[in-house]
Amino acid sequence: METLDTPTRCSKPLALGKGERVGGAVNPYSIETRYMLDIMCYQLHAHRPRSVRIASDSVEMVKAVGRRLAFEKYQMFVPDEEMRDAVRASLGLEVQIAGNALADAALCPFSISAKALPAEQLIVASLKNALSYKSLLRPGSVGTMAFRTMARVRNRYHIQDVIGLYPPRFIAVWTLANAMERWNAAAYYRLSDIAMQHLYEFGPLWRLSYVVVFTGKR
Amino acid sequence: MSSFLLANAKEVWQAQRIATAVLKLDAWLQSMRSEYGFTGPIAHWWESSLVFCGPMIDWRYEGILSGYVTLFENTENSLWMERARQAAEDIVLGQLPDGNFFNSSFQYGAMEGGTPHEASVDIGLLEFAKLLRQNGDQTWRRYFDVAECNINAYLLGSLWNGKGFQEQPWDATLVPNKNATTLEALVLYQELADRDMSAYIEQSLQVILSAQEHFGVRAGATVHTGTGKHRLAIGIYTARCVCALLRLFDLDPRPILLKVISDGLTFLNRLLARSGTFFGYYGNGIRIANPRWIAPSGDLLRAALLASPHGLTPAGMIESLLHLLLEHQYASGGMPTAYGFAERGASRPYQGLPEFRDVLPVVGWCDKAFRALALLDLDFEGDVTLDVPEESRIRCVWKGQPCLFFEKSESMQLVRERGNDIIYEWRKGTSYPSIYRL
Numbered sequence: 001m002e003t004l005d006t007p008t009r010c011s012k013p014l015a016l017g018k019g020e021r022v023g024g025a026v027n028p029y030s031i032e033t034r035y036m037l038d039i040m041c042y043q044l045h046a047h048r049p050r051s052v053r054i055a056s057d058s059v060e061m062v063k064a065v066g067r068r069l070a071f072e073k074y075q076m077f078v079p080d081e082e083m084r085d086a087v088r089a090s091l092g093l094e095v096q097i098a099g100n101a102l103a104d105a106a107l108c109p110f111s112i113s114a115k116a117l118p119a120e121q122l123i124v125a126s127l128k129n130a131l132s133y134k135s136l137l138r139p140g141s142v143g144t145m146a147f148r149t150m151a152r153v154r155n156r157y158h159i160q161d162v163i164g165l166y167p168p169r170f171i172a173v174w175t176l177a178n179a180m181e182r183w184n185a186a187a188y189y190r191l192s193d194i195a196m197q198h199l200y201e202f203g204p205l206w207r208l209s210y211v212v213v214f215t216g217k218r
Numbered sequence: 219m220s221s222f223l224l225a226n227a228k229e230v231w232q233a234q235r236i237a238t239a240v241l242k243l244d245a246w247l248q249s250m251r252s253e254y255g256f257t258g259p260i261a262h263w264w265e266s267s268l269v270f271c272g273p274m275i276d277w278r279y280e281g282i283l284s285g286y287v288t289l290f291e292n293t294e295n296s297l298w299m300e301r302a303r304q305a306a307e308d309i310v311l312g313q314l315p316d317g318n319f320f321n322s323s324f325q326y327g328a329m330e331g332g333t334p335h336e337a338s339v340d341i342g343l344l345e346f347a348k349l350l351r352q353n354g355d356q357t358w359r360r361y362f363d364v365a366e367c368n369i370n371a372y373l374l375g376s377l378w379n380g381k382g383f384q385e386q387p388w389d390a391t392l393v394p395n396k397n398a399t400t401l402e403a404l405v406l407y408q409e410l411a412d413r414d415m416s417a418y419i420e421q422s423l424q425v426i427l428s429a430q431e432h433f434g435v436r437a438g439a440t441v442h443t444g445t446g447k448h449r450l451a452i453g454i455y456t457a458r459c460v461c462a463l464l465r466l467f468d469l470d471p472r473p474i475l476l477k478v479i480s481d482g483l484t485f486l487n488r489l490l491a492r493s494g495t496f497f498g499y500y501g502n503g504i505r506i507a508n509p510r511w512i513a514p515s516g517d518l519l520r521a522a523l524l525a526s527p528h529g530l531t532p533a534g535m536i537e538s539l540l541h542l543l544l545e546h547q548y549a550s551g552g553m554p555t556a557y558g559f560a561e562r563g564a565s566r567p568y569q570g571l572p573e574f575r576d577v578l579p580v581v582g583w584c585d586k587a588f589r590a591l592a593l594l595d596l597d598f599e600g601d602v603t604l605d606v607p608e609e610s611r612i613r614c615v616w617k618g619q620p621c622l623f624f625e626k627s628e629s630m631q632l633v634r635e636r637g638n639d640i641i642y643e644w645r646k647g648t649s650y651p652s653i654y655r656l
Contacts, residue, residue: 034327038269045650067321067328071254071272071649092315185448185500189563196265197617202655 033064033109035199036126036165036211040107041068043124043161043215049104051075054095055111055118059086065107066093077103114152123157123216129164132210133171146212157216164209167201233597239544240289240596243588244301245604246551247282249627250581252647255308256282259630259644259651260582261555261575262325263497263509263562268642268656270327272649274582275312275319276335277399279305281516281585283342285592287349292595295602306346306361309339313364317371324582333385334399334458336372340365341399344406351410362410369407373400378418382425385444394429394440395455397422398462405465423466426459430478431485436499438485449501453489454514456482456498460521467528480530486518487532491567493557494542500565507567508558509576512546515539516586523593543587548610550625552579553587560615574616574632574642574656577623616641616656632656 027033044052052074054065062083069076070093077098078084087095106118112125128134129146150159177191201209250258255273260266286302289295312320314330319339323332343365350358377383382392383400401422408415429440431451439451440459460482467475489496494510495518519539522531547553558568559575610625616632621641624631632642643653 029329034329035269038267038327039654042269042650042654045648046652064328067330068270068272068649070320071252089315091320185502186504186506186563186565189506190561193559193562197656200656 027060029060029064032165032211033061036213037064037068037109039163039165039200039213040109040124040126041065041072043163043213044069044105044107045072046161047105047122047215047217049074049122051077051101051103052105052107053077053098053101053103053118053120054083055079055106055108057111059083061109063087063090065109066091066095075103077101112149112153114149117153117156121218123153124213125153125216126211126213129207129210129212131208132166133168134166134210142210146209147207150212150214153214153216157218159214159216162206162212162214164201164206164212165199166210167198167205168208169201169205170195170198173198233595234599235544236540236591236594237596237598239547240285240588240591241598241602241604242547242551243553243584243591244551244602246548246579247581247584247588248301249551250646255312256305256581257647257649258581259578260325260580261559261578265325266575267325267327269650269654271644271651272321272328273308273312274321274324274328275309275339276322276324276332276582277338278324278582278585279309280338280342281589282581284345285585285589287345288589288592289596290349292592293598293602295598297602302346302349306343309343310360310364313367317367317375319368331372331386333377333383333393334396336368337383337396337400337403340368340373340403341406344403344410348406348410365403365407366411369403373403374418380421382421383418391444392425393442393444394426395442395452395458397425398440398459401426402462402465405469419466423463426463427474427478430481432481435488435503435505436485438481438483439499440482447501450498450506451485451501452498453486453495454511454517457486457517457521460486461517461524464521464524464528476528476530479525479528483521483525483530483532483535486521487535489518490535490538490542492542493567495539504565506563506565508561508564509556510558510567511556511583512542513553513555513580513583513587515542516583516588516590519543519590520586520593523590539590543591548579548612548625549608550579550610550627551604552610552625553584554578554612555580555583560618571613571615571620574614574621574623577612577614578630579625 054062056062062078066087076095078095084095084097087093103120105122106120108125127144128142130142134142173195177188181188250256256278257271257273259268259271282305286298290298318330319336321328322335323329343361347358347362376387382397385391385393401419404415404419431437431439436451440456442450442452460479463475463479494512495515497506499505522535525531554577556576557572560573561568612623614621614623620635622633629645633640640653641655644651
């Protein structure tokens with residue numbers, strides 16, 4: 001059983017969905033979170049803000065972002081003292097408590113809410129999408145429709161660079177790979193590699209992807 | 219570490235050509251540095267880190283440090299000492315409060331606790347500390363202390379379970395090549411710390427010995443136990459086991475080790491091909507033809523070179539590996555990772571254009587070639603620094619579409635031929651690509 005402290009770094013290429021949610025908290029070491037944070041930080045990097053606020057109530061998520069932004073020379077803000085101390089103690093990074101300070105950008109991993117949008121000029125956000133394979137596997141497990149939330153965000157931000165993770169093509173090939181694993185190891189490795197090449201969806205099928213990442217600019 | 223004189227190899231491969239290859243690799247490695255350390259995208263069998271490209275304190279530091287230490291020992295040129303110290307300082311700054319190393323997980327991206335990466339980093343540091351101590355330089359303690367902290371806190375404190383060193387604190391799998399790397403670190407540590415580590419070393423040895431195959435086409439290979447029911451026999455990991463056993467043999471010359479090493483080398487020799495060394499074998503004995511490793515084959519060359527004085531290296535193996543590495547080196551100094559990623563895992567050798575991950579030069583693979591080539595008796599003439607690397611331009615494919623891969627001194631770029639679209643661009647030294655449309 002995985003816990004928050006058990007990264008899903010297995011010798012197999014991927015264990016989809018493992019550690020996705022443990023005890024109600026997001027596991028930042030899970031594969032979906034790793035690839036999501038990488039692409040979010042890539043989007044942030046493209047805009048080169050001087051300061052960024054990490055909007056998350058998960059200490060582990062804040063630390064996972066810290067690892068990715070450590071060399072970016074951003075001034076990093078975290079929500080509270082507990083997060084600041086955790087980042088300092090485990091990663092040795094200096095971060096500040098957000099308080100009333102307004103950063104250039106807000107990074108919102110699974111923490112964007114259409115009802116309480118960030119005040120920053122730039123946001124890079126991710127959200128789960130009910131219109132995806134996840135709802136087929138576990139009906140009702142995802143409550144948000146990505147395009148609906150983004151429509152509300154669009155009222156205040158110009159949305160650009162939308163990327164989906166786990167689009168239908170990925171899921172189809174991945175499912176086939178796993179079905180083949182028992183009979184043909186070569187086919188399993190070949191197909192799982194093809195699936196991973198389609199993990200990110202840059203086209204319109206982001207609407208049917210399980211995780212959606214986007215940048216919003218005022 | 220003495221250098222290896224290779225009469226046969228010298229006939230074909232002039233020492234100066236090998237020396238030039240090493241200098242080009244050095245220039246390329248330096249082009250990949252940021253102020254915090256060595257950077258760059260990563261291609262690997264398990265996963266690839268093509269988005270996060272920032273500095274990582276992983277096994278790249280083993281080959282880089284060890285290579286520079288060997289070059290200094292053999293030439294006494296202070297440049298190599300400076301390079302080694304600069305790399306060692308990256309590690310000192312990259313040690314976390316709990317003893318782990320910052321972002322040590324190579325292909326898995328930004329995460330500490332990588333195995334065998336943290337043990338590999340210790341090897342690099344300890345080889346450098348040993349060199350400094352031999353030269354009477356008291357700063358050796360600075361680097362030794364960092365390695366000791368990691369060994370005590372992580373290797374012994376978190377990974378040791380009484381039977382060997384685990385894959386991770388939460389994963390009890392005992393992976394032979396990871397135990398081999400840890401064994402090497404402990405042999406070095408034991409010497410410098412004057413502390414008996416034999417109990418740990420012996421158990422690690424048992425993990426390696428118990429994983430060696432004895433029959434069929436896989437004979438001599440060490441099985442990667444982390445691959446579960448697939449039981450993959452993987453060449454580059456077998457090579458790392460062979461290197462560890464050779465280091466142990468120097469300390470404790472047990473005849474059984476020579477048999478294991480010899481069988482391992484026989485297996486490795488069967489993997490050689492002109493386009494790279496075959497990845498390995500499936501559990502059912504079917505060969506995994508794709509990818510064929512190029513830069514990572516440096517670890518096979520190191521095994522062959524270190525075994526040579528014992529008369530265990532198959533005839534022609536060193537020359538074949540030298541040929542592979544030197545023939546494939548880019549004008550820019552880097553080396554491609556592999557050939558055949560386009561059909562990863564397939565048993566029929568791939569024949570088409572190389573894939574993007576094939577042509578990508580990766581610091582954590584090129585260090586293997588650098589380390590092995592540095593072991594040779596090199597003929598440096600005049601200035602040992604080369605100018606900024608030249609541009610490389612290679613045709614390749616990505617998702618079946620023809621592309622061009624460009625490497626310049628300041629960037630790497632993948633351009634789709636149809637439409638001339640840049641689908642990947644990474645500026646050296648930065649943590650993320652400036653364009654990612656793979």
